[in-house]
Amino acid sequence: MQIYAACLASYNSGILYGKWIDASADADEMRDQIATMLRDSPCPNVTVTCPDCEGEGGTEEFGRCDTCKNAGTVPSAEEYAIHDYDDFPDMGEYPSLDDVAAMAELIETAENDHGINADDLKAISANWHGKIDDISNALDNFAGIYDTLRDYADELADERMNQEEIPANSIARTYFDYESHARDIEIEYTVVDCPSGVAVFYPH
Ligand SMILES: [Zn+2]
Incomplete structure (x- = not known):
């Protein structure tokens, strides 16, 4: 970094x-x-306050300043x-x-809290034009990185059917329209292409 x-x-x-x-x-x-x-x-064009004596070189309190030779300023x-x-x-x-500095912190949070690697975060960051607050909000709504959006959508559909305790051999499962469900997810959610797959973010 x-x-x-x-x-x-x-x-x-x-x-x-x-x-x-x-x-x-x-x-x-x-x-x-x-x-x-x-x-x-090698191309100084202004003078700035001497970093060693902070302009105090040559005063009684400070004594001699070798850095600025008592000028109080140095070229920069x-x-x-x-x-x-x-x-x-x-x-x-x-x-x-x-x-x-905030971006560096964000990268650490992404890696430690969400398991997002630096390359994937670059893609996520670009999606929100590098705006720290927007990226940070997105990470609060991070669902995960999947090979394809369809993988995420199907997993979510199965999870929902499990929650509703629909039996494994139910006709509702057999004829569940995964494709249509995935299409709706694609519209509602934010999906970002990454080197590792697609990053999926909940709607908010
Ligand atoms: Zn000085």
């Missing part, structure tokens, strides 16, 4: 400079790592964009880092 933060000043000068960042870190940690990457940029590139995703859903070039 990584995102690639690219320095835009470098990018615009034809230099590929940036850093892979662990997406499971919290948002502030990611911000820090990106700020460090931008300060180390200003802007970045996310240019690549590794083992993580594509959230575009300018996702908020809070959303990236």
Whole structure:
């Protein structure tokens, strides 16, 4: 789970400079790592507060700051964009880092609570355009991943007939219209094609 933060000043000068960042870190940690990457940029275009003395270099309390040589500021590139995703859903070039952290959490929940692997979650995420709240709502209504929707529908039909205690040899079972039942399920439920099969979500 990584995102690639690219320095835009470098990018615009034809230099590929940036850093892979662990997406499971919290948002502030990611911000820090990106700020460090931008300060180390080969194409600085702004100055920012010195990270070591926080602008206090050369004052009586702080003493000498070697990082900024008492200037209080250091050169840095200003802007970045996310240019690549590794083992993580594509959230575009300018996702908020809070959303990236929330997505990483969602991936863990999906895996631990629902047994959904990262590749399948990517497909599910794309269905809701990477919107964290929508994906999270969908997971609350997750029925499971099946080879085909028909497998899910038939299983559900049998379950319902068992609940209604319809005997195994009943004429109602023999002539139950599985196909028509499956068609209705397809209309009512949300179904997302995944690498492992189809992810089925209850209507809500
Ligand atoms: Zn300093």
